[in-house]
Amino acid sequence: MFRDKCCGEVGERDIGRILTLSGWVFRRRDHGGLIFVDLRDRTGIIQVVFSPEVSPDSHELAHTLRTEYVITVRGEVRRRPEGTENPDIPTGNLELYVSELRILSRAAPLPFMLDEPKEVSEYLRLKFRYLDLRRPEMYRNLLMRHRVTKLVRDFMDSKGFLEIETPMLTKSTPEGARDYLVPSRVNPGHFYALPQSPQLFKQILMVAGVDRYFQIVKCFRDEDLRADRQPEFTQIDVEMSFVDMEDVINLVEEMLSFVFREALSVDLSRPFPRFTYAEAMERFGTDKPDLRLDLELKEMGDLAEKGSFRVFLDAISDGGRVKGLCGKGMAGLSRREIDLLTEEAQSYGAKGLAWIKVKGGFDSPIAKFFPTQVLEQMAERLGAEDGDLMLFVADSEEVVHNTLGRLRVSIGRRQGLMRDGYSFCWILDFPLLEWDPDEGRFVAMHHPFTSPKEEDIPLLLEADPQDRQTLASLKARAYDIVLNGYEIGGGSIRIHRPDIQKKLFEVLNLSHDEVEEKFGFLIEALKYGAPPHGGIALGLDRLLMLMVGADSIRDVIAFPKTQKAQCLLSGAPSPVQERQLKELHIKLDL
């Protein structure tokens, strides 16, 4: 018998009862006479008391207790004496007087303290992940992950979706991210790939008449890591038949509203705002805008042309743009601080950063290039008032948007303009194709099975594959969902018409053989009566990171990898024995 209940579950009604509890020694306070131990399990902490008057043996043994020993105690639950309650913990009015102590497991001194108020290095946290996960904050994250996946499954089930597993050992798809490869022993020289997503299989399930599929599934991409990117990550993968974009969007909004209400008691306001890709780029400089911030980029080209500042005029005549951003309350920045801001802008790709302080008049090295009336128009358009700093970037459209888009967020943070809460939005009307200068051809922006918008289908079908302008203008029936500046999902309505698919491969400059080799089985399947279908995949890790307020998805993954894609706990990846390589017909070339 280890326990009658968990530590955090002991309540007022247990007063007077004899209970057995088990857990870890969180903290001990040994007064010589009385010994207090905070006993911890995943549900919480309760104070247990060792008194020589209650049990001399237990009291004696309790002197040997150390941090993180695993113990079982038996004794009477009592109300704490007046004035000794601890209002900081839920069980703070109670304590258990130990009459019997069993030490189940001793613990070596820990490599780091679990109640450490200071941050421990992530290296140690990952190497001793089992200790890190004992911390209540990390346990809360695991619990939230469990709850959210459970809620998603309940919701999808209630909507008639089937969770169907797709293969982990599958076929390499050279388009897109780098694959993780797995050698096949019985097929020398052949390799499986771990899936970057179940994309092809879920579409085939639609052909199979499954109608509504979902899966909470691991995906693998061998690319460099970031705070929000791990080599293996989890998607909530969804595919539906006989739907259009609105059906998918509605389903996802409903699901997220359900999950946020049940898991966080947060009511999301629906419908989520929507922006076209072009609008998002114009107003926020990014296709994943953080809408907790009202600040927007403003067109300045027309006003720039009324002045004589060469940098602006040259950018425009070179086909670039001039846009501005209002730095609220930043007119007081020193020269040094503005230099730092300029360096930041340069790190985002801009050649420089033009600025005008609104302080009484207009204070700036470039003010002299503009009539006062134009300066006033600039301020008015940016919403800049006395005490604000107007910022300008003049460059190619891409650089202008990237630089100001990032400055927008960094200024918003610095100036404390960011609202709390969860700001969702949809980004729609993505370009169907993107020119890849390296490969000298168009590539699919989403993936090659994404349907063009209805009105663009004739354009595509009649387009000359060399007509870059027309092809670049085609819009896709694709959608991304964004939360607080993070892309947390994306999807599309798929092509189910063979003539459109064929034409798309043509403009992607993929030969029949290449198509056959890469996606042949899906193309084949689409011949045999494919329903119109579409879907979406949500990044579960990123969603959870934002839900729990973590800075990295590593904090919502039980056993994440480092930036070099290593598991510090297990030591993976590692060399293998010569014999294993031989079986797989692999020779190393290091």
Added chain:
RNA sequence: GGGGUGGUAGUUCAGCACGGUUAGAACGCCGGCCUGUCACGCCGGAGGUCGCGGGUUCAAGUCCCGUCCACCCCGCCA
């Protein structure tokens, strides 16, 4: 592949610009005392490959070069 921050006791850090006593602090650990603590308190003690390798120097934790690791970012991530 590139840019940045960090690496000194078990942990978190100071020391490094300006090289020069025995490399410090807090927490933790060990021993002792302590019957109402809750980050218990008091007294005492142990604990260091200053990430690793090389170089400069009479002398390197400190300066130089290289390298490894962790983190942040760019590229990359259909």
